[in-house]
Amino acid sequence: MINEFRFIKNIQERVRQQDQSVTGIGDDCAVLSHGRLWCTDVMTEGSHFILEKADLGDLAYKSMMINISDIAAMGGYPEYALLTLGLTPQLGQRETDALIEGYRAACEEYGIDILGGDTVAAGHVFLSVSLLGSVFRHPVLRSGARSGDFIYVSGTLGDSGLGLSLVLEDCPYDLSNPEYFLERHYSPTPRVELMRYLADNARLHACIDISDGLGDDLIKLAQASGKGFFLEWDQLPLAVDEIGAVFGRDKEYFYRKALNGGEDFELILCTPEILDVQRIHDATGVRVTPIGRIRDEGYEICYHNVSQDPAAVIKKYQHFDQE
Ligand code: ADP
Ligand code: MG
Secondary structure, eight states: OOOHHHHHHHHHHHSOOSOTTSBOTTSSSEEOGGGEEEEEEEEEBTTTBOGGGSOHHHHHHHHHHHHHHHHHHTTEEEEEEEEEEEEOTTOOHHHHHHHHHHHHHHHHHHTOEEEEEEEEEOSSOEEEEEEEEEESSSOOOGGGOOTTOEEEEESOSSHHHHHHHHHHTOOOSOOSOHHHHHHHHHSOOOOHHHHHHHHHHOOOOEEEEOSSOHHHHHHHHHHHHTOEEEEEGGGSOOOHHHHOGGGGTOHHHHHHHHHHOOOOOOEEEEESSOOOHHHHHHHHSOOEEEEEEEESSOEEEEETTEEEOHHHHSTTHHHHHTO
């Protein structure tokens, strides 16, 4: 198995960036002149979805949302898209109609124009979107966190991971609202409106969206900033109402999902200010929750005031170890 991080580093080292006026590899998006943001993300059959268990319209919609999330994470909004689609011969009219409907709905909701793309016959379905957007005010990088910053997270965590467990039928519990988790898995909400509000009402030092899991993505942000962090694991916001009564029986299962479950597409925000979370909620409908602080160095994770070994509790910690 290739190490994704080493591979990307190799590209960076061997194919030197010639235009030093743009911000290239290393963040959720590239930053071009005039505050233009540019990103791409792909979803492939087998790695990101099981075609037989999903609706192609949902997958198309999600492939747009995950790109919008990268634009939101940089403090911006989406404008133009290119679509590169790999389609298999088995797909019929009904599936391709659903696919187009997924993109139509996504584009209408977020004011995006599809300006081009490429369509190829492929052995497996893949949906690749390249998205261009613009910042509300300034680009918010992963690398800007400063010691003492408060770490906030938007929404609730672990929901998409629970949705995936329902799809894979490996969730050990009967959740009181399974539809909620499936919805969160197939239709994540990029936090564009939150970032629009925060651009005018808060000082943000750094941001990243959560695609690989809170723990994993918080380490990415800390590494990019050359900092450490303190995380209060039991403060992670969970969708307890939707989980239902089983929450009381095995809280740890749900906190583990919140720390390591991927694809929530919520935002980790670093700010020197104590945010007025009620006002933010009133203005945007999105809850933000303080979960820790940025430090000079070291990763400390506490669960009900008991210090945990980050390497033992963060699923993908090894990747970072090897760097
Ligand atoms: P995200 O999870 O936000 O999509 P990643 O952590 O996967 O971002 O990627 C880290 C950085 O590496 C990003 O800046 C991304 O643009 C870059 N990157 C990933 N794959 C490649 C590639 N094949 N070629 C060039 N850059 C890449
Ligand atoms: Mg991202």
